[in-house]
Amino acid sequence: MKVSRVVRAITGMGALLAALMGYGGALLICILIDTALSAWEIVFFALLFDFLWAAPLGIYSLPWYTIGTLALLWAFEPVRRELLS
Amino acid sequence: MYRYVPPVQSRTRTRQFAFVTIAAFALIGIDVLSHGGIREKLVPVAAAVHAGIQNTGAAISEIGIFTSRTSLVSENVALREENARYKSLALSAEALRAENEALARMAHLSGTRPGVTATIAGGESSLGTFLVSAGSRDGVAMGDLVRTDNGFVIGTVIEVHDTVSFCRSLFAPNTSIDVVINGTHIALEGRGAGNARGKVLPSVAISDGDVATAASVRGYPIAIVGHIDADASDGFKEVYVRSPADISTIRYVYIERP
Numbered sequence: 567m568k569v570s571r572v573v574r575a576i577t578g579m580g581a582l583l584a585a586l587m588g589y590g591g592a593l594l595i596c597i598l599i600d601t602a603l604s605a606w607e608i609v610f611f612a613l614l615f616d617f618l619w620a621a622p623l624g625i626y627s628l629p630w631y632t633i634g635t636l637a638l639l640w641a642f643e644p645v646r647r648e649l650l651s
Numbered sequence: 652m653y654r655y656v657p658p659v660q661s662r663t664r665t666r667q668f669a670f671v672t673i674a675a676f677a678l679i680g681i682d683v684l685s686h687g688g689i690r691e692k693l694v695p696v697a698a699a700v701h702a703g704i705q706n707t708g709a710a711i712s713e714i715g716i717f718t719s720r721t722s723l724v725s726e727n728v729a730l731r732e733e734n735a736r737y738k739s740l741a742l743s744a745e746a747l748r749a750e751n752e753a754l755a756r757m758a759h760l761s762g763t764r765p766g767v768t769a770t771i772a773g774g775e776s777s778l779g780t781f782l783v784s785a786g787s788r789d790g791v792a793m794g795d796l797v798r799t800d801n802g803f804v805i806g807t808v809i810e811v812h813d814t815v816s817f818c819r820s821l822f823a824p825n826t827s828i829d830v831v832i833n834g835t836h837i838a839l840e841g842r843g844a845g846n847a848r849g850k851v852l853p854s855v856a857i858s859d860g861d862v863a864t865a866a867s868v869r870g871y872p873i874a875i876v877g878h879i880d881a882d883a884s885d886g887f888k889e890v891y892v893r894s895p896a897d898i899s900t901i902r903y904v905y906i907e908r909p
Binding site for chain 2: 588609617618639640
């Protein structure tokens with residue numbers, strides 16, 4: 567089993583818990599790690615966070631965590647391909 | 652002409668990202684169009700997770716795992732407060748025990764002489780009067796004796812109302828009472844607060860701790876000799892007596908009928 571898969575599983579669980587509990591800082595760390603590993607499921611955890619915690623604040627029109635996660639996934643894909651592949 | 656061809660793995664990843672992006676925006680769109688339909692289903696899940704984690708944290712805290720210095724300090728404070736509370740309860744229990752013993756002795760008095768048990772409703776005044784919580788409805792009459800749980804007489808009833816009665820201390824200031832101490836008749840002068848003094852000849856054998864009885868109160872004991880001053884200038888010994896019961900501290904008395 568590759569180390570990256572273990573890390574991906576751990577950060578995935580952490581991101582799910584952080585999204586449900588509303589821990590934005592912990593979720594951000596998980597997002598950074600998962601985007602480095604091209605873990606696409608992190609987008610849904612970011613979306614879960616936005617659904618639960620951003621929408622009640624009236625900023626639902628701008629789901630920052632989801633947008634940021636997608637931007638990281640797309641923008642850094644060439645870098646990942648060059649450095650991490 | 653050179654044309655870049657991404658590896659298969661990269662193309663797969665790009666398709667995954669595209670799918671995820673479309674799915675994310677689709678979910679956002681559905682939620683907006685359904686006026687929060689997705690969120691309504693997620694909020695109870697989040698609430699349940701919150702409750703579960705809080706309960707788990709409380710259980711871990713109760714077990715004591717991961718006990719920190721801060722929690723130990725707070726636990727120490729709580730234990731100190733609990734200890735103080737138990738000490739207070741112990742003192743209360745001791746007071747109740749003493750009260751119970753006093754009432755038991757009162758019950759013994761009531762078995763030997765007719766009367767009624769009452770509480771001291773007010774402390775002794777500067778005139779030597781005090782109030783008890785028993786009156787004519789309880790059968791209290793003027794001249795009744797006020798006795799403590801150990802049988803000493805501390806006063807007499809001087810005024811009776813329906814539910815309370817005024818009493819006067821035997822050693823009220825500026826009063827005198829004839830007593831017998833160790834077979835010697837002595838006239839005691841009341842000085843208030845359960846104290847009195849008298850004079851006897853130097854040849855009279857009286858010592859500390861002797862009991863003073865009074866015929867005016869049916870020969871019951873009323874005081875104990877506390878001090879004897881043999882150096883009086885007028886050639887007499889000065890005898891100081893005191894009542895063993897302090898009206899301001901005792902709670903129950905027995906009102907004995909004649």
